[in-house]
Amino acid sequence: MPVRRYYERKPLIRLFLRSVDFVTDGLVWLFSKKRTSSFTEPSKILLLTFGHLGDTLVFSYILPLIRTKYPNSIIDVVASSWCDPIWKRNPHIRQVIHVDHLICNRRPIPFWKKVLIHWQTSLKAIRQLRQEVYDLSLDIRYADPTSHFLLPFLSVQKSIGMGTRRFGGLLDAEYFVPERGSTFHHLAVSMPLFHELGLDIRLESLKPIFYFQETGLEALTPKLGFPVADQPFVLLFPETGMEEKNMPVAFWQRLLENLLNETKLAVILCGQNNQSSRIFENDELKPFRNRLIDAVGKLTIEDIATLAKRARLAISLDSFPAHFSGIWCPVLSFYKKNGTGFEFFPIGNQPVIIIHDHVNSRGATLPRPGFESIFVDELDQKSTQRLISQKIHQLNSLSLSL
Template sequence: MKTLIIGPSWVGDMVMSQSLYKRLKDHHPDALIDVLAPAWCKPILERMPEVNRAIEMPVGHGQFSLSERWNLGRSLREEHYDHAYVLPNSAKSALIPLFANIPKRTGWKGEFRFGLLNDLRPDRKVFQYMVERYVALAHSKKTMLSEVNIQSVSNPSLEVDKGNQTACLQRFGISSQSPLVGLCPGAEFGPAKRWPDGHYTTIAKQLIEEGNQICLFGGPKDKPVTNSIRNALSDSQKSMCFDLAGETALVDAVDLLAACHTVFSNDSGLMHVAAAVGANIVAIYGSSSPKYTPPLSHCVKMVNTDIDCRPCFKRECPLGHLNCLNDLAPQQVMAAYKELNLSAQSEKQ
């Protein structure tokens, strides 16, 4: 069984897709699973033991580039794949398996995919969660509803490189002897997912007073946010806070998140990475909802306000007030953290 996956283009979705690979391996232990995805995904895919090979997608997200897709598809014909699974919903994402002459091509009904996919699933909304929709593709149309539910899904579990983790801690001067908490205050999707910097600062101060070190995670675009949080700390507090935004490769962030006993995060890709490496998660929701893409872990507390206008799933607040985030008090988030720690301690006992 030789399988090609057309992978998603977002960090969180790529992490969640591992649950599909696990289910495919359950069905066919000797299956070879190759994943076609953007170059940045390679470090994530290399931490998934189910994946045989990550193939770089030469076409940027949102670009059509028919000739490049044709050339890539033709080059993949020599791989003689038996089956393709197309995870994005666009028509262009289904072209490469067709051009590669892959005999069975499975995916959900999307934009103009009739003929491109020959195992077309009609309505992905029969499943509530994104991860269920991925895993359902490993089953037939007839059995997927009875065999797939969120309780039966294997959570993503990225491998951690302990050697690289130690090297990264040493590089940034982070002590391995003091407890470490991660804060992920950015959100690529937009400001309607970002809990205010000042609220994160309040959390950071309290955690440091309790003896924790703080790591601020994010990409280069998140640097103004993480700078704002760290600059609001006292000099002594700053010595316990490490701003890593834009300073780490994604693979390093994977290993450093695994060093954190707890991660506070907006609904973002790093939240899913942190869940997949075993950290306790305090997940903060604004415009989005945990009823669609929750962190897939048993050690999670999800917090949000209950105002009437959320979830709206908008990038920016359509009403201009961001009350779903501004009104979510640090005290409420810290209460969730305390509950999470208590339940984790009781489980260990």
């Protein structure tokens, strides 16, 4: 594990980060008292994450392990309001306190409104958290933004986190990530932080889980306009939160043309952006209209979980659905060269196949049953479509045997 802070190569950002840390370290040295933390079982634990849905989902996997280790501890969470569906039915936490950080806010609102929401939610969270005394706090984020700026206002006996993006001096147990260019998985670099909680977590045995109230497929028929319980289907997720990680519409149309010609599977198109519906607007797909279900903007996360439990497979990009669907069904996911690559390869309970052209992730894999990572020179080319068809058949056959 690295033993020093890593700063951006960009000169201005590096100077800014170094300056903030220099001032923070000085203030901590002058005014902060050395804290001792001796306890066998923490009475209260605070978990913090300002990530998006995918980051938050993966972070939530450790909740059952914390509960098993500390059955009597109270667990509170500080997270973004848009991640509430992840925490909504989690039985291990007492409460969720919101901080909507402006850097993570993807809502289509003016920047000044994001700043205002950030300020208002931070003040409200501080007022609420100052009423508590926590034995431990943990934030595993190493990219912007981290929650460390809240620590001076809280009563925490031992704070654990990554000293990568400012304010690392406020942490009692500060850890670091490898420098840029290194190949690592985000959970692997978080293992030392989990060890601070007395948890021995391994990539090969971690069990993804999501708590939700399941409904029958029949209950989704009015939303989908299709009796989905009567036909085997695939879930298609063509969106990410970052435009540069998306694939062109033509890529998805070629994929669907092959899938529909070669199998009897129906396709449920999932997403939030109405532009995704353009994928079905293709003359070559007209003969298969009775197997194309446009569910864009119609489904909740719990609806998707209900569908994923019965789907033959899910097809996705480098985004939340790759992690989420893999809890219940096989996943085929595409990771572009300008995305995260191996760093955020999904951990699933079911087989996962990643096809990618991310050069730094070439040869990288996860020690999970059924996990396969395939590097190609270019995702959007004809030879890759043939490979995709083969892997769809492979996962469809595996799904029948599960």
